[in-house]
Amino acid sequence: MPAFAQEAQRPAVARAATALQAKVVDWRRDIHQHPELGNREMRTAAKVAAHLRSLGLEPKTGIAHTGVTAVLKGGRPGPRIALRADMDALPVTEQTGLPFASTATATYRGQTTGVMHACGHDAHVAILMGVAEALAGMREQLAGEVLFVFQPAEEGPPDDEDGGASMMLAEGIFRDFKPDAVFGLHVFSTLQAGQIGVRGGPLMAASDRFNIKVIGRQTHGSRPWGGIDPIVAAADIIGTAQTIVSRRTNISELPAVVSFGAIDGGIRYNIIPDSVELVGTIRTFDEDVRRDIFADLTNVAEHVAAAHGAKVEAHVPDSTGNPVTVNDPALTARLLPSLQAVAGADNVIETPLNMGAEDFAYYAKEVPAMFFFVGATPKGQDPMTAPSNHSPQFDTDESALDLGLRAMLQTTLDFLETPAS
Structure with missing residues (x-):
């Protein structure tokens, strides 16, 4: 099959990126200064929608609570493509200076x-605002x-709410507009500014949460024999659970993680309490391994607790997690020259x-x-x-904005300009 990509950066990409550079930096700084948690991105969504309208597009708003979409129709026939950006922030107190x-502050799980x-x-x-303006x-x-x-x-909706990519799909964003491909990007601390990382096939892990409540019987700390100690039972569960990956899971092919x-x-x-709650995450790259770890962790929790005379309420997983994020191998190989052209x-x-994990995985399943x-991460660091993603010291070298814009534009144009087979 012919490659989609050009080996040199398109002049139109270079011109657009240069013209938009200052705007993209200003947008990013404004959004950074006014972050909003998941399903609460009202200001951000309004800013995006207003920008799309200024480009002559007709945005749809309120999708999956605060999501925004818009379709740009080119002047010539060709393929359809979807480009995605996520808008939510995290419950983290910034320390970047x-x-x-x-x-900004908010209430998250009952805490400010x-x-x-x-x-x-x-x-x-x-x-993506810059890409929309350029296109x-x-x-x-x-x-x-x-x-x-x-x-x-x-990053996940608030407790007792739906949200994210799965909800956007459930509300039909790919029903009326079925793309031939979908692209997304993520700035990442483990790469130097100026670098792009990609791979075909599995890229990011499936992510699942678990909740284990260990139920004992409360008693005075001076006479532990008068009750059932859920703290000791919980500690034993945590220790034994480490053997699920180290002794029960074949990690010679694909890795796995169980973390409390x-x-x-x-x-x-x-006071020895009545109960202890344990929460954590499971990360896997294979559906069979994923199911086996669910069963193994439930088994460990129930039997270790029983050995202490305690009981458990194990929810493994406790919600619908993200599947594995998989890059289509052929598409990735054919667009690799696009990324090389700009970086x-x-x-x-x-x-x-x-x-x-990334809930972009839901789009990749479609x-x-x-x-x-x-x-x-800036050059020289x-x-x-460097402070990692989710750290209160995390920052994005602003040259990543320019490279991300060029990469997304180049891959989009290279894909769209390919003659239909």
Whole structure:
């Protein structure tokens, strides 16, 4: 099959990126200073919708709570493509010291917390706003159609709410506009500014949450024999659960992770409590391994607790998680020259499997997809020790905005300009 991509950066891409650079930086800084949690991205969505209207597009709003979409029709026939950016921030108190740092706060799970774009979604929104403006300026010469998807709640919706990519699909964004491919990007701390990371096949892990409540019987701390200690039972469950990956899962082919993220139980030093709650995450790249770990963790929790005379309420998983993010191998191979054209061949690397998760995976289950990483760590700083995504010190080197814009434009134009088979 012929390659989609050109080996040199398109002049139209270079012109558009240069013209839009200052705008994209301003958009990113404004969005960074006004972050909003998942399903609460009202200001961001309004900013996006107003921008799309200014380009002569007709955005649809309120999709999956706060999502925004718009279709750009080119002047010539051609394929259909979807481009996605996520809009939500995280419950993190910013510590970057930037002049446009967030001072926003919100209530999250009953607690007041800072709100920060600690994962770079501010950059994603600004880049896609720039891509939309660039493509709208080329619409008469453009082949095909482009669906812009500005998505809420990628980090997960609030408890007891639906949201994110799965909800946008359930509400029909691919029903009336079925794309031939979908593209997305993510700024990432483990890559140097100027680098792009991509791989065909599995890219990011499936992500599942679990909740295990260990139920004992409360007693005075001075006479533990008078009750059943759920703290000791919970500690034993945590320790034994480490053998699920180290001894029961074949990780010679694909990795897996079981991590406990929080332990909640007890209120006073001399009271053994009634119960302890354990929550955590499971990351996998294979559906069979995923199901086996669910069963193994439930088994460990129930039997270890029983050995202590305790009981458990194990919800493994406790909700619908994200599937594996899979890049279509043929599409990724055919568009690799697009990424090399804008970054340079030496700056496009095959990224290793990433244990992080992305709900972009839902789009990739519907149509061929390519998702790639754009380096966010400034040159001269070691990406392995730089503040990572989700850190209160995380920042995006603003040169990543320019590279992300060029990469998304180049891949889009290269795909759309391919003659239909």
